[in-house]
Amino acid sequence: MSASIAVEGRGLVKRFGDKVALAGVDISVPTGTVTAVLGPNGAGKTTLVRILTALSHPTEGRAVVAGFDVATQPDEVRRRIGLAAQDATVDPLLTGHENLTMIAELHQLPRRTARERATALLEQFSLADAADTVVGSYSGGMRRRLDLAATLVADPEILFLDEPTTGLDPRARAELWEVLETLLGRGVTIVLTTQYLEEAERLADDILVVDHGSVIARGDARSLKRQVGGDNIGVVVSDPARLDEAARILTDVTGTEAVVDRxxxxxxxxxxRGVVDLASVAGALTDADLPVEDLSLRQPTLDEVFLTLTGSIAHDDTDDLQGSHR
Amino acid sequence: MTSTTIETDAEPAPLEPARTGPHAPRGLVHDAWVLARRGLIHMKREPEQLSDATIQPIMFVVLFAYVFGGAIQVPGYEGVPTARVYREFLMGGIIAQTLVFTAFGAAMSLANDQKNQAIDRFRSLPIARGAVLGGYAVANILKTMLPIALMSITGYLIGWRIRSGLADALLAYGLMIAFAFAMIWVGMLLGAVVGSPEGVTGLAFATIFPLTFLASTFVPTAQMPGVVRTIAEWNPVTTLSDSLRELFGNPNTPVQPGDPWSIAHPVAYTCIWIVVIVAVCAPLAIRAYNRKNVA
Structure with missing residues (x-):
């Protein structure tokens, strides 16, 4: 199935002098899917993106993007990818339209086509009104949208988005997510980095959790959550007098002591066992004729997952930790 | 549910062999021109960027003409009013100095772009190698037209005249642009190697500035003491100044029999420098730039 892999990195190591930015990362992104690289500041996310976009040479390892080796055929890679770097790299002294036209021309589109493409993209990203305004006076959200538009100028097969929503207010973030979701609908392959678990969960098929230059966990949001002890079943009873009775049912079904919050x-x-247990609990509660206000199967939040994972890396050896996840 | 479990990389599939793609013809000239237009828009939007190409040369012409004007005697023109001779002598030198300073502007624009990440965007585009620096070079060459024109006009207003024929005058202007082109590549190398605007300012003041004074820019070399005079005589800034004076038919120190080859053949000597500077600095600058940005 290697033909359907859009981005593949093997054993990527990057050292800056004594500092290890990446300590051997493997990444494999199937065509048409979204992979989120999730991690705190300094985890090595940007370094990974720079290597995969041929902006930086790995100290060790090899990466193939869109079928081309980033080390030996960087131009072929560049022709097929779009990169939105962490700080929006649109030119503040140019207008939105001038920025997009310039980038389109640098993608070898003829001038007229480039202008038309710029106009269409500005329209699509709700920037038509600001087309002839100098980008320096754009808001943060507008700048990010323009940056994203700029990466789409040449219809890339693969998009790399380095922290696309960092520093945006919640509304601007939600707007950007909507834009990204329309892109997903078109089958573009996306690699995005983020510090936001919510963002990874919402947009990504696969999540790579990185810390200190290493992948400490990978999988989809659900499987990551399962790693920290599965789902929780919660019951809220109507009659406080019968709470202990409900707790006993929970304990009996799940085999784990229920925690009571009076x-x-x-x-x-x-x-x-998740849903299976949930059904058993529901049945037992009905049989006992115990009125319930709420009965739910709740996953631990990704924050809890992440804290569990990165919290332990501070004490344990990395290999040890990876071993425990296999 | 098993499909979502953590991936085990026990038996990694081999990396897909790299495809060999067609190498589309690369439009260095096209890409450089697109980027040069960006540079020109910058100048239009931030005219204060141009002060080194506008106010400064005019100010220098006026200052030197009126402050030093009466004090410096050009050898061979004793008897003619000193101030009038000096003003015409001055123009070749001050134009040469301004052209040397173009290196500084080029270095700054490159350093600023490296600082604000604009470079990363360009580097992620499939553009011709050298196009980014080529774009800076073209934009800066066009920018250089401005001080050349302004100084010609200011010079005319204070009494400087072109006293030679059209062919010589055109050659003089051609030499100015060629020299500016060479200096721009010096600036590119400086900007690519140093990287930060602050570093560029420091280094430029330590090197470029003295270079323009250790020359016949403002004072005839004949009046300089031993070693200083020798350095000045072989300094291309001297020979550029002398070339312009010669080609415009302006007053200049007459060549003596014992003068070095550089002083006797200023135009040829300057042209050699231009070729050597471009041949050395352009490839080095492009290499330094590419290396620096693939750290």
Whole structure:
């Protein structure tokens, strides 16, 4: 199935002097899917993107993007990718339209086609009104949208987005997500880096959790969550007097001691069997004729996943940790 | 659900062999021109960037003409009013100095772009190698037209005249542009190697500035003491100044029998420098730029 792999990196290592920015990362992105590289500042996300976009040579390892080796055929790679770097790299002294036209021309489009393409993209990214305004006076969100438009000028097969929404307010972030989701609909392959778990969960098929230059976990949001102990079943009872009874049912079904929270009349227990247990709990509650306000199967949040994963790396050896996830 | 479990990389599939793609013809000239237009828009939007090409040369012409004008005697023109001779003598030198300073402007524009990441965008585009620097070179050459024109006009207003024929005058202007082109590549090399605007300013003041004074720019070399005079006589800034004076038919120190070859053949000597500077600095600058940005 290697023909359908859009981005593949093997054993990527990057050292800057004594500092190890990447300590051997493998990445494999199937065509038409979205992979999020999730990690805190300094985890090596940007370094990875720079290597995959031929902006930086790996110290060790090899990367093939769109079928071309980034080390030996960087121009072939550049022709097929779009990169939105962390700081929007649109030119602040040029207008939105001038920026896009310039980039289109540098992609070897004829001048007239380039202008038309710029106009169409500005329209598509709701920037038509600001087309002839100097980018220096754009808001952060507008600048990011323009930057994204710029990466799409030449219809790239693969998009690299380095922290596309960092520094944006929630509304601008939501707007950008919508734009990205329309791109996903078109089958573009996307590699994005982010510090936001919510963003990775919403946009990505696959998530690589990186810390200190190493991948400490990978999988989709669901499987990552499962790594930190599965789902939780929660019950909120109507009658506080019967909370202990409900907790006992939970404990019996899941085989784990339920945690009771009296003020909110709730009992919670982790469950490895998930939905199966949920159905059993529901049945037992009905049989006992126990009125319930809420019954839910809740996944741990990605924040909890991430804290568990990166919290342990501070104490444990990296290899040890990776081993425990296999 | 098993499909979503953590990937085990026990048996990695081999990396897909690299495709060999067709190498589309690369439009260095086209790409450089697109980027040069960007540079020109910058100048239009931020006219204060141009002060080194506008206000400064005019100010220098006026200052030197009126402050030093009466004090410096050009050998061979004793008897003619000193100030009038000096003003015409001055023009060749001050134009030469301004052209040397174009290196500084070129270095700054490159350093600024490296600072604000614009370079990363260009580097992620499939553009011709050298196009980015070529674009700077073209934009800066066009920018150089401005001080050349302004100084010609200012010079005319204070009494400088072209006293030679049309062919010589055109040759003089051609030499100016060629020299500016060479200096722009010096600036590119400086900007690519140093990288930061602050570093460029420091280095430029330590090197470019003294170079323009250790020359016949403002004072005839004949009046300089031993070693300084020798350095000045072989300094291309001297020979450029002398070339312009000669080609415009302006006053210049007459060539003596014992003068070095550079002083006797200023135009040829200057042209050699131009060729050597471009041949050395352009490839080095492009290499330094590419290397620096693939760290």
């Amino acid at each position: 003020p909110i009349r709730s009992a919670v227990a982790p469950s490895e």
